[in-house]
Amino acid sequence: MTADLGRPTIVSLVGARPQFVKVAPIHHELQKRGLQHHIVHSGQHYDDRLSKSFFDDLHIPVPSVNLEAGSGDHAEQTARIIERLDKALEQLRPDIVIVYGDTNTTLAGAVVVSKRSEYLVHVEAGLRSFNRQMPEETNRIVADHLSHLLLAPTTAAMKILEVEGLASRSRQVGDVMVDVLRNTANTVSKQPPTMPAGWAESTDYVFATLHRAENTDDPTRLRKLIDRLGAMHHDVRLAAHPRLTARMSEFNISATGGLSLWQPLSYPQTVHAIVKSVAVITDSGGLQKEAALLGCPCITARHETEWVETVHAGWNLLDPDLNASLGEWIRRPRAPLSEGMFGNGHAARNIVDEILGGWGRHRD
Numbered sequence: 001m002t003a004d005l006g007r008p009t010i011v012s013l014v015g016a017r018p019q020f021v022k023v024a025p026i027h028h029e030l031q032k033r034g035l036q037h038h039i040v041h042s043g044q045h046y047d048d049r050l051s052k053s054f055f056d057d058l059h060i061p062v063p064s065v066n067l068e069a070g071s072g073d074h075a076e077q078t079a080r081i082i083e084r085l086d087k088a089l090e091q092l093r094p095d096i097v098i099v100y101g102d103t104n105t106t107l108a109g110a111v112v113v114s115k116r117s118e119y120l121v122h123v124e125a126g127l128r129s130f131n132r133q134m135p136e137e138t139n140r141i142v143a144d145h146l147s148h149l150l151l152a153p154t155t156a157a158m159k160i161l162e163v164e165g166l167a168s169r170s171r172q173v174g175d176v177m178v179d180v181l182r183n184t185a186n187t188v189s190k191q192p193p194t195m196p197a198g199w200a201e202s203t204d205y206v207f208a209t210l211h212r213a214e215n216t217d218d219p220t221r222l223r224k225l226i227d228r229l230g231a232m233h234h235d236v237r238l239a240a241h242p243r244l245t246a247r248m249s250e251f252n253i254s255a256t257g258g259l260s261l262w263q264p265l266s267y268p269q270t271v272h273a274i275v276k277s278v279a280v281i282t283d284s285g286g287l288q289k290e291a292a293l294l295g296c297p298c299i300t301a302r303h304e305t306e307w308v309e310t311v312h313a314g315w316n317l318l319d320p321d322l323n324a325s326l327g328e329w330i331r332r333p334r335a336p337l338s339e340g341m342f343g344n345g346h347a348a349r350n351i352v353d354e355i356l357g358g359w360g361r362h363r364d
Helices: 017-032 052-057 074-092 104-114 135-146 155-163 176-190 219-230 242-250 267-276 285-293 308-312 326-331 347-363
Strands: 010-014 037-041 096-100 119-123 149-152 170-172 205-208 235-239 259-262 279-282 298-300 316-318
Touching (some): 010 074, 017 037, 017 347, 052 267, 096 104, 096 347, 104 135, 119 135, 176 267, 205 267, 219 259, 235 267, 279 326, 285 298, 285 316, 308 316
Parallel strands (some): 010 037, 279 298
16 A cells, blocks of 8 residues: 555666665665565566675565566566556555666656656666667666656766756756665775685675676677787686577687686676776776776776766776777876765665655655
8 A cells, every 4th residue: 555644655676786786775774764675676687696696785675576577678677667666556546756877777668657657767868879879878768758767877967967958857966876885895804705716815806797788789899899809918707698608609709818708797796806906997987986996097998988077187098999908098197086976875865855855745
C-alpha cells in the first residue's frame, strides 16, 4: 500500500555497477530516517562480479525485486525492463521512483514512470557528452526531460539543465559517489582489501578498464587499443568487463606485452588499485572522476567526457587512440581538485532532503 502522508514509499531502480555504488549512501540515509525503500534490480548487470559483490561490499540489502532482464542489444534489453518494471511497480505501489545515471535501466525507468502516477527523480542529472551516437547520451537526456526532480552533481551540470529549460525542476546536491569514495578510501587505507591471486603489490603499474561499445564492438579499434596498452612502458592491469572478454574472444584478440587481464574488481579492490597505480586508463565515466579525487592521473579513451571538470583541472586527458606519452602525462605537475568541486561528501543527505521536499510540493 502507498505510504501515509509525509512517509512516502520509495523505489530505487538500479541495474549496473555504477548504480549500485550510487544507491548505497542514499539507501543508508533513507534507513536513518525510517523511510521504506525498495531496491529494484533490472538485471542489466547479472554477473555476480558486477552485481552481488557490490551489494555485499556496500552493505545494500538484497533487492526487493530482480527483473532479470539480462543481456541483449539496447532495444531488447530496454524493452524487457519496461515490460517487467511496470508489473513490479504495480506490486510495490511506491510514491517515489529514483533512477540513476545513464544506463538502459535509467531510460526504461523514466519511460515507465512517466506514464504512471509516481514522482520521478533523476540522480546525476545534467551530464552531457554532446555525442548523440552514445546510447548513454540519449538515456540521460530522456531521463532528465521526463523527471519531476533533477538532482545535479555539479555547477556545470546545473548550467546545462538551465540551458535546456529545466532549471525550475533542478537542484545541485553534489556527487553521491563522493560519499562512497571517501568512506571506502578511508577503510581501504586502514585495512587494504584482499586482491586477486597473483596481484603483486606494486606502485609502478597502470590500472585500466574498457567496456563501452564504441571501443569494444569494432574489432579493428579494439585490437588497436589492446595493442597500445600492451606496448606501454609500464605494466598495465586491465580489469576486464565480461563484454570486453567476450569481444576479445570473438575477434581472436589476445593481451600482449605488459598487458595482463584480470576479472572485474570489487569496489574496495578498485579503490585500492587506483590508489596504488601511477595512472588510470579507462572509458568509464565514474573511474575518471574517482581517479581525480584520489589524486591519480587519468587517460580517457574517448573523444569527450561528461566530467569536464576533471579535464579542466588537469587530471584527465581525452585521448581516444591512446597516442599520448604516458610518462609525460604522469610527470606533468597538477594541483589537487578544488575543494567541493563535486560536493562536500554529504550528497546523500542533500538528495533525500530535496526528494522529500519536492515530493511534498508535488503532492500538494
